[in-house]
Amino acid sequence: MSEDPPFISAVDLFCGVGGLTHGLVRSGINVTAGVDLDPHCRYPFEANNAAPFIERDVKDLKPAELEPYLSASKYSMLAGCAPCQPFSTYSQSGRSRKRGMDWRLVLNFGSLVADLQPDLVTMENVVQLADHAVFSEFLDSLKGYAVSWAKVECTRIGIPQSRKRLVLLASKLGGHGLDLTPQFVRSQRTVRQEIGKLPTIAAGEQHPRDPLHTSSSLSETNMKRIKASKPGGTWRDWDPDLVAECHRKVTGSTYPSVYGRMEWDAPAPTITTQCFGYGNGRFGHPTQDRAISLREAAMLQTFPRNYKFLKKGEQVTFSRLGRLIGNAVPVRLGEVIGKCLIEHVHAFERGEAEVAGVGISEQLGRLF
Template identity: 50%
Template sequence: MDVSAVDLFCGAGGLTNGLEAAGIPVEAGFDVDEDCEYAYESNNHAKFVPADLAEVARRDPAEIGDYLDEDADVTLIAGCAPCQPFSPLNHGSDSTEHAMYGMLSVFGEIVKHVQPDFVVMENVYEVRDDPVYHEFVRQLQELGYNVNRDKDKRVYCPDFDIPQKRRRWVALASKQGTLDLGEPICTDPTQYKSVEEQIGHLPPLEAGETHPDDWLHTARSLDDINVKRVSQSKPGGTWRDWDEELRLECHTKESGSTYDSVYGRMRPEDPAPTITTQFYNLGSGRFGHYDQSQNRAISLREGALIQTFPADYEFAESLEDIGISKCGQLIGNAVPPELGRVIGDRVIEFLDGKDRQEAITDY
């Protein structure tokens, strides 16, 4: 059965890469950020379309359907609308005030006018509490889609062999019954894929060094005091491991004393913390390399591998073309390709009739 898909808010192509790995052809990815084009087209078989989807939705949302193969038996629209309005990193700000708050409604408007056979919506775990998300689901149901139950939307990435403690919310909609992600791949936390398993093979680096054979394997430089801090940090430890003179002023205040993970090292035997857009910054979380002989934050390549991008995934022609900050943003904002592959595999199994479920009316 031939499937044809498009990817909305595609970014660097993580979701597209996973769907293609599962055997689902993706025709095009749409994103307003043109810096995504090189990564998207260099690693995937889909076309990158620079587009403000809010403007497309105002003009003619049905035009997204023109990119789908008209001869395909089944069509699919996938996407991760910008997560920032709903993210816990938004620090309790009113989500409705965020400039990108309306993008999930834009997603819904496109689905309404194209009406593919399947809809895949991936987002941060916190989106489940927002009215715009509930309106999105209500609209899907009014259009005749069956949406997976809330208990089946909760995704803890280590359960699916993804080596980071990332929690996501995945809504799957179908007009042919109810689709879900099925049983976790790994149910024993002691068997979760670890950060050491994922990146331990890479050559060691010093802070500020770039590996000559892979410019993405580059670690941000550190000033002297941060080198001292990370050199005294233990895997899984806290700032309390440091000498008194190295501690930050905020650590002496009650409000800052609980921020244990900042400047911390990962534990080699555990999954990594959630990869954010600032993972290359030592002070942005527990992003210190677990190896105590490497006094640095993880490299761009290490972050990409923890996100499950293929080892040869290219994000730009050179670091000078894009810069560390932008590259970190592309990596941290991406849907882990392995999660995309799990979703794609389930769609294929559903179409093959191996796991077709009855329609569910509640969500």
């Protein structure tokens, strides 16, 4: 990467704890601010990224408030991942009530793009978004931009979990050079490679030097269950007396992935907001009799091992931290997006607008 000062300034909308921001910064993009309405995101965002956290609801933002943060470099960029609860298949509670509000956030993002006209735009979201009318409405806000989007399998870019995401790239500089080439591809990473060197802890234990390396406690029954579980297996491997009553019913037989262990030499399952619970998915540690720790979940999301989520002396709250980690954009995905956009701008500045005549969609297809 060039040692020249960053020439792209970005604002990260719906920034959360800074997964996308941290990846963009690693790529060489200057993230000048992050916006989120959750006050619990402030400390991890600001403690790990040299940018201010703006505690605001994106739907209440005025374009003029963001303009100073977008003018710090030659090129400007809006980035973000609007909350995706309407499309979640994990929890059905409250979906109809929240749907209109959360879909509106995607359109609020589009309205800010239309008003601010940044040079570059990227949006990351759940793949189901592409099948809904709100996505077409968002695309309508990108008039004058070259646009491409793809459904990305995260294991193909070095993220050690099976996670599919929609990634959209848009540019006012044209579609040339917007090329997610194999130079950014890493071989598939495994659970062992990512978390295999962390210290051993027991269920319900917290490591004395890393408060985030803490795991939830297990009931007597669940301790028996995890001891009977093998990596990659399911509760169907257990003795019948350990199987939960709900899974003995016909309707429960379709949920084989709960109460499972991860495999050392394979990617993890998708890290969700409930990843700290052994009974919530295949979140059992491959060999230790416990669910994965919060630190392990964060590392499987490709956060650095030293990423700060807690102030000194702050108590661990599993539900809050699980939500912040599970909802984050994997850092590695942000880094790949950033590198692609930097290469795109370099290509534009080299005057390669017509080189090879390859469209964005075809170029994205090389990788995904």
